[in-house]
Amino acid sequence: MSVSAFNRRWATVILEALTRHGVRHICIAPGSRSTPLTLAAAENRSLIQHTHFDERGLGHLALGLAKVSGEPVAVIVTSGTAVANLYPALIEAGLTGEKLILLTADRPPELIDCGANQAIRQPGMFATHPAQSLALPRPSPDIPAKWLVSAIDNALGNLHAGGVHINCPFAEPLYGEMDDTDLAWQQALGDWWQDEKPWLQSALTLRSDAQRDWFYWRQKRGVVVAGRMSASEGKQVAEWAKTLGWPLIGDVLSQTGQPLPCADLWLGNAQAVSELQQAQIVVQFGSSLTGKRLLQWQMSCEPQEYWLVDNLTGRLDPAQHRGRRLVDTVSGWLEKHPAEKRQPWCVTIPRLAGQAWQKVQASRETFGEAQLAHRISDYLPEQGQLFVGNSLVVRLIDALGQLPAGYPVYSNRGASGIDGLISTAAGVQRASARPTLAIVGDLSALYDLNSLALLRQVSAPLVLIVVNNNGGQIFSLLPTPVNERERFYCMPQHVHFDHAAAMFGLGYARVSDWETLEQALAGAWRMPSATVVEVVVNSTDGAQTLQQLLAQVSHL
Template identity: 80%
Template sequence: MSVSSFNRRWAAVILEALTRHGVRHVCIAPGSRSTPLTLAAAENRAFIHHTHFDERGLGHLALGLAKVSQAPVAVIVTSGTAVANLYPALIEAGLTGERLILLTADRPPELIDCGANQAIRQQGIFASHPSQALSLPRPTQDIPASWLVSTLDNALGSLRSGALHINCPFAEPLYGEMDETGTQWQAALGEWWESDQPWLRAQTSLESAKQRDWYFWRQKRGVVVAGRMSAAEGKLVAEWAQTLGWPLIGDVLSQTGQPLPCADLWLGNARAVTELAQAQIVVQLGASLTGKRLLQWQATCTPQEYWLVDPHEGRLDPAHHRGRRLVSRIDEWLALHPAEKRHPWVNAIPGLSRQAWELTTRRCESFSEAGLAHRISRYLPQQGQLFVGNSLVVRLIDAFARLPAGYPVYSNRGASGIDGLISTAAGVQRASGKPTLAIVGDLSALYDLNALALLRQASAPFVLIVVNNNGGQIFSLLPTPQNERERFYLMPQNVEFAHAAAMFSLAYHRPESWNALEEALENAWRRPGATLIELVVNATDGAQTLQHLLAQVSQL
């Protein structure tokens, strides 16, 4: 009996089972212990293969692929700390709902806790963060193939969101020519190999019922809060709120067109908050809100009912409102709860929003970080998409910009970390094939610098704008101690990114005016491949502009 051959056949069943649940993208890191999984994936023609030498980036690449494809994405890594590097992407997927299938190769049990090389305790390594976890046994013909495939089907079929961790121990030898070992074991699955269906089909959908009293509530004074949703859903939500005559507070990830722009500014105005206090019901469609003032208002508002609609399970409401938590796709929920044409009930807020927008336009004329955030809709590629980084840049775009309704916007706003942002953006581009604009800060870019290797394979124009404000300027908005702020919070690195772009053979520009930026973007959108554009800006401009406009708008 050839151990290496049976390892391969065992792994082939695992990978084939994934195809029956919609997995098309497989992300693979180099490693020896994962050889059976890697070769099984390479031989399966159903897969699109992606490779990266950094497991942390690989996990985020898979996350980006899953965001756009709306299908589960598989990741294959070797044993040891390679597994631990998947943790950040796994946590993010658990909070935002993308489905990741983490196939982690492992040493067999007799090599654990005895000093063997690259052997760590991998069972349960991710604690409660995966939605599900499977610890498979060492491959053996004593276990029928039907057990393996039905075990996988049961887990994959019930995975509605988040990650499935499948730990796969393999004994040596891992290499060798294939022989007949295990052919009868595989053949026991019979016609399954020629079909495209799972061996075991599970029905585990969960959706909230239609709210029968909606016809009563839609006649009341309501507010719509739009969080993270798809581009198509964003347009539907905007039309729905307009028909109801309810004010729509749109997050940067809502893709609603933000009919009342600069919400993070005007929500700091007492007149706006007083008017919103008249609302009898708040309907939040989509979780994950960005703006600080929006979160503050959301935490303190006290309507008679607070409804939160999102396709993912869990409370998703840090303010713990009295109301209803409704699990549903947003577009399907809107179809079940139609709007009724009514006149708008708010009077002050539309005017406050217009004034805030005009003040922002005047304040953001100069070439600056705040100016980029305000003007960002001018620079979006046609038929493309936007990926927004975390920390200060996403807050400025949320507060100062007005993005087109239905234009795809992506971000990692679950755990809101800065790790893996470039890798995630690379996955977003690969899954869609669309021209992509991504914007991150300098520390975020440094944190994921080796992900620039992934951008060399961009199939369409890809522009990465690195806003270099020399450090974590988000901490300028927080009451961090002044004397320790620079050393322990901002951590300026005094770097520039021309050499990084050159190392990975990316086009590079460092514009110093709006005209120069527009020229660089025009050239970038005309050519396939990636371009890195570095905007070196005044360190404190973005944070100070936000604080200045907040003070102005609060006094309107």
């Protein structure tokens, strides 16, 4: 038996099985033990291959591809610590629902726990974070091909959201020409090779029934909270809330148009909180809320019913409200629960939201990161999309900006880490081929610096704005010890990003005023390539501006 040839046949069945579940994109890191999987992926005409030398960035590239495509995305890595580098992306996918399929090559069992090179205990290494796990045996013609394909179908057919870990041990030799050895093993699957369906088809459906008392609750005083959802769903929720006459508190990722902007400001006003106390029902669509004041209100509010609608399973409500956890797509749930035209019941909140917006607008000419967050909608590319980083930048946009309804917005707000943001943005662009504006902080950019390599392969203009406030200034909003804040929390690095952009052959501009920024963006949108725009701002101005506005709006 030719071991290398059979390894390839085994891997070919795995990759073909994945395509039957909607896998179109596959992300591959270099490695020797993963050779059977890599060559099988390269030969499969249904797959679009993406490569990256850094497995952590590779996992986040897959995450971005999955966010936009809505399809499962596969990842191939070699054995050892290469596998461990996929952990952050897998965790994020588990919290936000993207389907990642991790194909991790491994040493065969006889090389584990005996001092063999690059051999670690890989089965189960991700603990409870994968939604499904499958530890395959060493490839053997004694194991029928139909077992292999049905095992994969079972794992993917029962996947509602999150990641799948398929561990794939391969014995040496790994290299060699293909021959007809054990061709009959592969051909035993018959006309499955010409079909497009899984060998084993599952019918997993998770959908909540229509709430029979909805006709009663839609006549009450309600509040809509909009978290992470798709662009089309955001527009639907905005129209639904408007018809009901219910105030809509929209997160930066809601894509609802945030009809009551600056919620993170006006929720700090006692009048707004007092009016919200009159609500009899709160309906929240999507999870991963950003605003601190929104989370505080959500934690303390006590309506008669709190309904949370999300396609993900689990509670998703840190406040543990009494109510209903409804598993469904937003659009599917809205279709089953039509709105009834009613007059708005809130009077104070729309007035406060308008006044808060005016307070923010009053300082928009000052150059700074708070003002950039407020003006960000002015800089969005037409027919494009926005990727928002974590830490201070997403909070400022949520609190001070107002994004267009239905404009696609993406972010990693599950675990809310700063790792892999550039690589996720690269995946978002590749999956859509839209012009993309991505905005991250300087520490976030440093954390994923080598993923600038991924931006060399974009199919439409991409602008990466790096807001350089010299450190993790999010900690300026927190009661961190003043004397230790700079050294142990903010950790300023005193760097600029021109050399990094040059190293990867990317366009670059450093700006410190609005005119220069707008000129840089105008030029970047005309180029079918990626441009790094470094916005240099004073270190603590953004946090201080937010705190000043909070104080002003709280006293309106």
